[in-house]
Amino acid sequence: xxxxGKLVHYVQHKISGTYTQxxxxxxxxxxxxxxxxxRSTHGKIAKPMVGRAGHVDTVNNLTVIRAGMILxxxxxxxxxxxxxxxxEIHNMWSNSCEINKICYRNFIAKHSLIxxxxxxxxxxxxxxxxPGDLPNVVFDxxxxxxxxxxxxxxxxxxxxxxxxxxxIWDLESAKCVRTQTINRNLxxxxxxxxxxxxxxxxxxxxRLWDPRNASVVTxxxxxxxxxxxxxxxxxxxxxxxxxxFNNDGCEITSYDVRNPRQxxxxxxxxxxxxxxxxxxxxxxxxxxxxxxxxxxxxxWKIEEDGQAVLKPIWNEDVPLxxxxxxxxxxxxxHIIVSGGKGRLIHYQAKLTAQRVILDVQLIQxxxxxxxxxxxxxx
Numbered sequence: 490x491x492x493x494g495k496l497v498h499y500v501q502h503k504i505s506g507t508y509t510q511x512x513x514x515x516x517x518x519x520x521x522x523x524x525x526x527x528r529s530t531h532g533k534i535a536k537p538m539v540g541r542a543g544h545v546d547t548v549n550n551l552t553v554i555r556a557g558m559i560l561x562x563x564x565x566x567x568x569x570x571x572x573x574x575x576x577e578i579h580n581m582w583s584n585s586c587e588i589n590k591i592c593y594r595n596f597i598a599k600h601s602l603i604x605x606x607x608x609x610x611x612x613x614x615x616x617x618x619x620p621g622d623l624p625n626v627v628f629d630x631x632x633x634x635x636x637x638x639x640x641x642x643x644x645x646x647x648x649x650x651x652x653x654x655x656x657i658w659d660l661e662s663a664k665c666v667r668t669q670t671i672n673r674n675l676x677x678x679x680x681x682x683x684x685x686x687x688x689x690x691x692x693x694x695x696r697l698w699d700p701r702n703a704s705v706v707t708x709x710x711x712x713x714x715x716x717x718x719x720x721x722x723x724x725x726x727x728x729x730x731x732x733x734f735n736n737d738g739c740e741i742t743s744y745d746v747r748n749p750r751q752x753x754x755x756x757x758x759x760x761x762x763x764x765x766x767x768x769x770x771x772x773x774x775x776x777x778x779x780x781x782x783x784x785x786x787x788x789w790k791i792e793e794d795g796q797a798v799l800k801p802i803w804n805e806d807v808p809l810x811x812x813x814x815x816x817x818x819x820x821x822x823h824i825i826v827s828g829g830k831g832r833l834i835h836y837q838a839k840l841t842a843q844r845v846i847l848d849v850q851l852i853q854x855x856x857x858x859x860x861x862x863x864x865x866x867x
Contacts, residue, residue, distance in 0.1 A: 537835075537849040540576020543569035544831030545855070550590045551764075551817040551827055559817060559825055560602055561833075562588030568604050568614065573825050573835045576851050582614045582624075589636050590678070596643040601625065603646060605635035611648055613660065626663045630656060637679030639686055641700040649676030649688055657703050667703040682721040685746065687729075689716035695729050697746065707749050714738035720765040722775070722791065730762035730779060741765070741779055741789065743799050755799040759783040766818045767791075768838055776838065776845065778824050780807065780814035786826055788838065788845055803845050807834065823850075830855060 546565040553559050557574040568582040568591055587607040594601045600616035609631035612624045628648075637649035641657070645666070649655045653674045657667040675691035685706060686698040695716055697707040714731035721727040725746045733739035739758040745751040760782030768776040768788070777789040777799070788803040807814060809828025818824045822838035824847070835851035 538576055538851045540851060540853045541578075542831035542833060542853045542855055543567065543571055543578045543581060546831065547811050547813060547829045548815055548827035548831060548833065549588060549813065551815045551825060552591055552593050553817050553819050554593055554600075556819040556821075556823070560591050560593055561815075561827060562591035562604055563831065564588075565831070568602055570616075571833070571853070573823070573833070573851060576853055580616065580618065582618055584612055585610065585627075589634055590638050592638040592640050592646060594640045594646070603638055603640070605638040605648060607634040609633055609635060609650065609652070611635055611638065611646075611658065626660070628658050628663060628665070630658075630665045630668075637676045637688060639679050639681035639700075641681060641686070645700075647679065647681075647686055647698070647700050647703070649674075649679050651675045651691075655688070655698065655703055657700065669698075669703040669705070671705075677716060678718045680719045680721050680727065682724060682727070684724060687719040687721060687727050689719045689729050691715050693731075695719065695742075695744065707746075709744060709749050709752070712742065714740070717762060718764050720767060720777075722767050722777075726797065728765050728777060730765055732761040733758075734761075735759055739781065739783075741777070741799065743791070743797065745797075753797075753799050755789065755801065757787055757801050757804065758785060761812065763813050764815045766816045766824070768818045768822060768824055769820045770822045770838060770840075770845075776802070778816050778818060780816045780826055782812040782814070784809065784814065786814075786816065786824070786836075786847070788847075803847070805847055809834065 544563040544565055548561050548563045550562045559571055561569050564587050566584040570580040584604045588604045590605040592603040602614050604612045611628040613626045614624050631650040631652050633651040635648050635650045640646045644660050647657050654670040656665045659666050673692040677689045680687045686700050688696045693712045695709045696705050699706050714733050716729045719729045727744050730741045731738045740754045740756045743753045758781035762779055762781045764780050766778045768778050777791050779787045784807050785804050786807050790800040790802050809832050811829035815827045824836040827833045833853040836847040837850050838845050839848050
């Protein structure tokens with residue numbers, strides 16, 4: 490009888506329209522709902538801007554020029570300069586092949602980029618490029634695809650390749666000035682902090698290089714999985730991330746440059762962790778953003794009470810089709826995530842209810858409707 494009474498009570502609520510869906514009590518959902526209410530004006534939720542993508546295929550690499558301006562290189566062979574605040578495409582360069590990595594240079598007000606190609610070439614373009622212009626110079630020396638490139642000074646830059654070699658190039662002579670080859674060192678990424686070059690590899694190693702003479706300064710203990718990407722946090726700390734599946738691997742590792750054996754790992758992603766970026770929230774607060782083949786973006790606390798930590802604080806689905814999501818950031822919590830079909834999302838990390846959440850500012854896509862989670866595109 491008691492069960493029958495509960496059933497009648499439920500049906501009455503359904504009929505009268507006063508039935509309320511039970512909350513999942515998911516803290517992420519609760520905070521997002523608070524943000525939606527704060528963005529509402531007379532009951533209407535402010536929508537993010539929508540712009541047209543500059544790429545037509547997967548974006549392989551992102552790099553920041555300044556706040557609001559990013560360079561991207563893609564599988565379509567394009568290098569694109571985008572204003573991520575307005576969605577405007579400022580310039581575009583067409584490379585001879587797919588661009589694996591991209592590097593920005595600015596010396597004596599001469600802005601340029603170096604596109605690292607899948608065919609082993611490195612192409613130097615000036616920013617004052619006009620449609621139909623030829624590149625400034627093409628460097629040819631790697632046997633296989635170039636998968637790492639960093640600018641080290643006004644006249645030189647450094648590259649790494651799947652041919653297991655690391656090279657230093659001179660822009661004036663357009664020649665390679667130093668080469669170092671290490672067996673099985675299939676380079677996956679390179680990062681520069683003004684002093685050292687960090688490099689990840691398919692041989693599961695992470696190395697630090699002296700860019701003055703292309704010598705290895707430190708080789709950290711080998712990991713259990715392929716290292717996909719690396720990112721510096723100042724002079725004495727950097728991070729790498731690995732491939733993996735179903736929580737096997739998929740880790741982020743924090744390294745102390747001064748102590749090769751001091752590192753800490755964190756897990757949370759369920760697929761290849763493909764890119765990392767330091768997110769500057771304000772003058773003192775910094776976070777780490779990571780993206781993965783599991784189509785999630787995660788934020789990690791990297792400092793607590795003056796001590797180095799690596800703690801997860803937020804995760805969210807990213808509605809982009811790609812196994813190679815990329816991420817970059819610029820100050821005040823602005824985070825750019827790119828995926829397949831040239832699609833790009835501009836988030837801003839905000840503090841709400843004493844928690845950090847992601848608010849969508851801009852979506853770049855083609856004319857087709859964007860699929861994905863409405864939770865991420867609130």
